[in-house]
Amino acid sequence: MKESATVLKKGLPIISILGRPNVGKSTLFNRISGKRKAIVEDTPGVTRDRNYCECEYNGIKFILCDTGGLEILSKDEITLKIQRQIERTLEESSVIIYLFDVNEGLLPEDEEGIKMIRRVNKPIFYVVNKVDSEKKMEHLSDFYRLGIDTIYPISALHGKNLAEFLDSLTRMVQLIAPQIKEKEEEEPLRIAIIGRPNTGKSSIVNALIGDERVIVSEVPGTTRDAIDTEILYNGRKIMIIDTAGIRKKSKLNTEVEVKSVASALKTIERSQVVNLIVDAQEGMGHQEASLAHTVLKYGKGLVIVINKWDLVEGKVNEEEYSRLLKIRIPHTNFCPILFVSALHKRNMKEIIEADIQVENELGKRIETSKLNKDLKEILEEREPPSPQGNRIKIYYGTQVGTFPPSFVFFSNFPELIPYHYKRYLENSLRKKYTFLGSPIRIKFRKKK
Secondary structure, three states: OHHHHHHHHOOOOEEEEEEOOOOOHHHHHHHHHOOOOOOOOOOOOOOOOOEEEEEEEOOEEEEEEEOOOOOOOOOOHHHHHHHHHHHHHHHHOOEEEEEEEOOOOOOHHHHHHHHHHHOOOOOEEEEEEOOOOHHHHHHHHHHHHHOOOOEEEOEOOOOEOHHHHHHHHHHHHHHHOHHHOOOOOOOOEEEEEEEOOOOOHHHHHHHHHOOOOOOOOOOOOOOOOOEEEEEEEOOEEEEEEEOOOOOOHHHOOOHHHHHHHHHHHHHHHHOOEEEEEEEOOOOOOHHHHHHHHHHHHOOOEEEEEEEOHHHOEOOEOHHHHHHHHHHHOHHHOOOOEEEOEOOOOEOHHHHHHHHHHHHHHHOOOOOHHHHHHHHHHHHHHOOOOOHHHOOOOEEEEEEEEOOOOEEEEEEOOHHHOOHHHHHHHHHHHHHHHOOOOOOOEEEEEEOO
């Protein structure tokens, strides 16, 4: 009970895995938690005490609890102690997973266990384990005798169908347990302001915060260190970080300038969204292209801000300027471009709104079922090439992370997928889901 009190203190919802001995509860626990914390053994009754682990999936945090085997019909002393532990688990749980074994089918012990669990009136997910072939799918009908609407067939050992099940599970957790989510102080959105010297970075910061917090000078290189300023925008905490102007290495004349550039690069690392400030008169040069590449390589969101637009307005329009910019740095085609004037405080509001929108894109999650439905359309539109006479197949994919959105696709020959087809997949994902201003990470693995 001591460990139970500890996890409850965190205020996270508890999801408990229940079922008869040796149906694979600990294997499922280890698979979801990603840790070899629970002992997995073919001998029934190995797990006697409750085993807890803090987990996160789809951005939802929860406590996962592994339990001893449920043996309703047995009356020996150890079994009764395990039953009392399970009764306590039912009291503290927000959601319950009841695990069956497809090889053994529905047994009387299962029916009695379900009766006991249903009395606590909590959401129950009925999961049939060890379904590792299409033939075993035929045996699922037996379990519907319990009056179950939805059954989740999985293989905990091989991870089959686990992503779809976890999507449904975390949606339920979010619906029924928002009041017991872990309460943390909201982290501010960290926005870095970068660019070459004298592009108006400090003027933009001052316009955004409405205060002369940063020294503004026509002499390039005034800002030496990263300066953090926190503001509140429509209830959202924003941390704005001004940086020293970043020059080419060949133009770094002093040790202070070298340290300033190092500080600016560290600022990119600790930010979530980066605003690349470009002087409208100077235009986009090699240095800006290099900075944009660095931002995206670090997995950060990128917004391109064209400052001093008032000095060129009328000579060129925004559409033409954007077209030429995208030709010069095509690797940023998915990034928003804003035209502002810090001097006249014009379009300053649009900068923050674009940053918040890009933050949302960085944290966007695509459900596995939707991803694979869209993947089928993408593959039908253009099949992978077949180099060296090997027909490449991409079977399915799943999103494995955010900030930036990261995907893994499973293939028979992942090492043979050419770069141009990877770009096709990335562009297709952007057409489906946008990911405005956000880089995407795509990896390929061999299907086992």
